[in-house]
Amino acid sequence: MTRVVRVKTPGGVEQFEIAEIELPPPAADEVRIRQTAIGVNFVDIYQRSGLYPMPPANIPGVEGVGVIAAIGANVTSVRPGDRVAYAGAPVGAYAAERNLPAWRVVRLPDALSDEAVASSFVKGITAHMLLDRVYPVVSGTTLLVHSAAGGIGQLLTRWATHRGATVIGTVSSEARAAIARQAGAAHIIVGRDADFAQAVADLTGKRGVDVAYDGVGGATLAKTLACVRPFGVVASTGQAAGPIPPVDVSDLGPRRSLSLARPSVMAYMNETDAYRAATEAVLEGIESGILGVAGRSYPLSEAARAHADLEGGTTSGALYLRP
Known part of the structure; x- marks a missing residue:
């Protein structure tokens, strides 16, 4: 038996329940992980609320860190006792132990703590997707990062700044401005009701940024379009503030000549080569200190x-669970 947190029916946090379930032995090409830390992400909220469907077990979560407890037939890449991390499908990370495909797990360097990896793994992979696949960010790139003091926002800012890019970040308060500034943001726009489009125009000499990352959603996306230069990219990465109203194609062009991306990190992590490249880059970034982000622990x-x-919105940085 293993302890899990599952969703009784899609809805609010009151739909969570703690249960004990029978965990079968790992099948061929599977491993069992005894988890030590489980990352918490907005995608988990979308799963709990019903926006994203879950498997019948109704256990959310897409990443974890732990120790290999058992291996199935044909598994040679890891052994019992190895420390590993994983991210992506199948969903079901909110558990003390779980089985998953062996190809998902990545062995961890001894120098990296469970907490550091659980705080940054999926968020780092998301940043890798946005900075490499969606729009290649290099020295000289100017980008807009909404919620720059959040978990993904800090990692995007740190990694982009390390590459020589200029980051304009939006935050809700002066306290969060200090966090974004420490992460490397060159310019901070403070306030939930700030006219960030005008501020970006002022900061860029009316040129606009090359790429903007919007995980806020709601009415923010329409305003974000006005922040990007012609032939630039807007990446809509979430909807923390609520559903996104329909976007009229005329809002993208031809006058603005914008590209609008709606990338899925889950789809990105399902590409084996992309997953391997991203996990390697993220672990190297954590180990070197580029991608460090503070984590907050919950049982x-x-x-x-x-x-x-x-x-x-009462936290900054990253959250993770302790089984």
Whole structure:
């Protein structure tokens, strides 16, 4: 038997329940992981709420860190006792132990703590997708990062700045401005009601940024379009502030000549080569200190509180669960 947190029916945090389930032995090409830290991400909230479907077990979560407890037939890449991390499908990380395909797990260097990896793994892979696949960010690139003090926002800012890019970040308060500035943002726009489009125009001499990352959603995306130069890219990465109204194609061009991306990190992690390249780059970034982000720990039994805090915007950095 293993302890899990599952969703009774799609909805709010009150739909979480703690249960004990029978875990079968790992099948061929599978491993069993005894988890030590489980990352909490907005995609988990989308799973809990019903926006994204889950498998019948109704256990959310897409990343974890732990120790190999058992291996199935044909598995030669890891052995019991190895410390590993994983990210992506199949969903079901909110558990003390779980089985998953062996190809998903990545062995961890001894120098990296469980907490550091659980705080940055999926968020780092997301940053890799945005900075490499969606729009190649290099020295001289100018980018807009909404919620620059959040978990993904900090990693995007740190990694882009390390590459020689200029980051304009938006934050909700002066306290969060200090966090974004420490992550490397060159310019900070403060306030939930700030006219960030005008501020970006002022900061870029009315040129606009090369690429903008918008995980806020709601009415923010339409305003973000006005921040990007002609033939630039807007990446819509989430909807923390609520559903995104329909976008009229005339808002993208021809006058603006914009590209709008709606990338999925889950799809990115399903590409084996992309997953391997991203996990290697992220672990190297964590080990070198480029991608370090502070983590806040919750017991697995308090997953509901972690979700409420993340949705309520009362945290900065990253959240993870302890089984």
